[in-house]
Amino acid sequence: MRDAVNSKNSILNAAEKLFAEKGFDGARVSEIADEAGVNKALIYYYFDSKEDIMDSLFSILINQVINIMRNNILDLDLDNEDDFDIFLDILINHIENKRDILRVAMTESMKKTGKKSIIIKIAEMLISSEIETMRQIVLEKGIDFPGDEREILVAEFFTGVLPVVNYILFRDEFIENFNMTEREYKEYFLKAFKETHFAYHLRR
Amino acid sequence: MRDAVNSKNSILNAAEKLFAEKGFDGARVSEIADEAGVNKALIYYYFDSKEDIMDSLFSILINQVINIMRNNILDLDLDNEDDFDIFLDILINHIENKRDILRVAMTESMKKTGKKSIIIKIAEMLISSEIETMRQIVLEKGIDFPGDEREILVAEFFTGVLPVVNYILFRDEFIENFNMTEREYKEYFLKAFKETHFAYHLRR
Amino acid sequence: MRDAVNSKNSILNAAEKLFAEKGFDGARVSEIADEAGVNKALIYYYFDSKEDIMDSLFSILINQVINIMRNNILDLDLDNEDDFDIFLDILINHIENKRDILRVAMTESMKKTGKKSIIIKIAEMLISSEIETMRQIVLEKGIDFPGDEREILVAEFFTGVLPVVNYILFRDEFIENFNMTEREYKEYFLKAFKETHFAYHLRR
Amino acid sequence: MRDAVNSKNSILNAAEKLFAEKGFDGARVSEIADEAGVNKALIYYYFDSKEDIMDSLFSILINQVINIMRNNILDLDLDNEDDFDIFLDILINHIENKRDILRVAMTESMKKTGKKSIIIKIAEMLISSEIETMRQIVLEKGIDFPGDEREILVAEFFTGVLPVVNYILFRDEFIENFNMTEREYKEYFLKAFKETHFAYHLRR
DNA sequence: CATGAATGAGCCTTCATTCAT
């Protein structure tokens, strides 16, 4: 191979896949090496430790989230149904693409390790970004700034972001166990999501 | 403390705690023994394997869910705000009490192991119960049976149950990182939850 | 085997032998296990780490040195040739018996690790003991206390103890390479040692 | 700095330092490369293996010993106190300069590897040289050839050379642990050494 | 000469599990 970039990426991809399947502790470094098609020792040439691989993956994820946010998605007017649909589509698409690493992020974030979890880090970014957007809207349109920014964070996080993430992560199992098609699964979820989260935006 | 029943319970309690903290793979049988104050080998007198401990915990959880469901919680009329509040209170309380094991259930269920996850099992129970309840209402009141039972499952699961579970599981970290009090955290969540999930019930 | 004391001792003996042959870093834990006839993991049941094995060996050595010192060897009058001969005999015998671990102690002590080496620890014990003995003699006989106790330490250590230790440690190689018998080797060394170290005691 | 000769020398110097600090097995090839400021692979351009580096260092040491011996140091009359002082000074100086590599030579020689140790090789050189010198003296002065040349070797080695070597190797630790100045340490040792080894020469 | 990338072998340590009492 003799190709540094490819080797390192192979490792990252393999790790992402295996961490998603078995969890961080359940995945074996040797499996990652096999999956990546590289020598096990090479992993330690590029990374300090197994944990360092996960940190790198999380770091990449965070950068991607930042890029997504920069792409003015948040400029959409979520109180408008068409915009909300577009936003939802984009959001689901992004989450869909980051499925595996998000699965890892969720499971690892739920452990009580004492360290700041990656999900919280992402939440921080989202809120600070959303608040910035809001301030601009407030300035431009002269409307009231909504009560407490932390209130928005909590609402968006638990009734907006997390349901979508969970919808993606549990899809395969849901479809298999409750015999529905992927189309039905999506239809049911979107209907419910719009009746709840969109309704919430409307009312504000 | 040193009799049979207590030994077994000590082990289960210790395992619940450690699985919640470190995940199933991260927790060590010897740690469980230490935390439980029993000899490591004794664990294998009561349980076949480490996995058997978790299965036992999940089995207990499922029985508790069944008991909760039997206690006619589902007889409440969720389209009535007072009833919804009562229901929400009870639900949150129950989830609160099962915090640790639910944390384990969530993290383990998110892995792509191929086996039916415990979260799916619980979802199955909830839907079959809810549908049974509905059938009775349909019979008694002569009203229409709602479109598709699976639609209800999806809606209830992703916009009802999971947000509440996540609200409990992420509490400590949220409070710590976004400097809010426990009271504020609860207030913000309940407000959002009612504006979404309760609104959803109303509209049906 | 199922015999704790024997297992632990087997490990210690095997480690002593292998550390002496190959040095601490050169010896393999698996070799130690094989040599001891125990499972490799059992080593970690009794010891925290490979280093802990060596520390235990050194700790045992130090205790033995203490015991040797307690056995009033130091009460001998080293300025009397017969006593000196007896003393020398005892000293050589002891060192002979602790050959292997002393070999390890010497090689490890020569590394510049920054930690206090075991050879220095033993030297400390010897000097404090010798000084105590001297104080008593001074008190009993009313003679002058020799100049500086540290002077004695240096002299005894480099012209007394270390030569004897080295004489033991280099024996096999000397005999093999300079074709002498064990008897000749001993004779030559004792002659030289008495002409130097004993002469030194005499002159004081 | 970056030319061939310097690269090789950097490697040798770095290896000497690290072998002295950590022993041959404890030192890492990558550390040597870092310390030398060269690429790790370059080491294998100049040397066949890690062991080859040490062999080169020992080879250099032996050549230096030969040079030292050629400088007619051994022509001094060690039975004359002034000459003995001069000799001692020169000897200590030389050993001082070869400190690090001598430390390695000592520790590696003490292992029971079966191979002829470098310390023994040096001893061989010393004795053959000394004996040659003696034969000349015997021829020139018509005096008796001393009993057994191996007797001389043993005496010189264990009561002459090794004490001086050890004095150098243990200096730093001695000074630090027995709170003496470097000057005191030297004074005490020289006094003892002369009272023993010089006295021995006198008596012959 | 020099170097970034790669690797086979193996090392220390751990862990779930079992055995004997």
Next chain:
DNA sequence: TATGAATGAAGGCTCATTCAT
């Protein structure tokens, strides 16, 4: 029931060494 001792099977990580450029 309970436990100290024991073990097979890895697991993460390291290291001397080699390769390709």
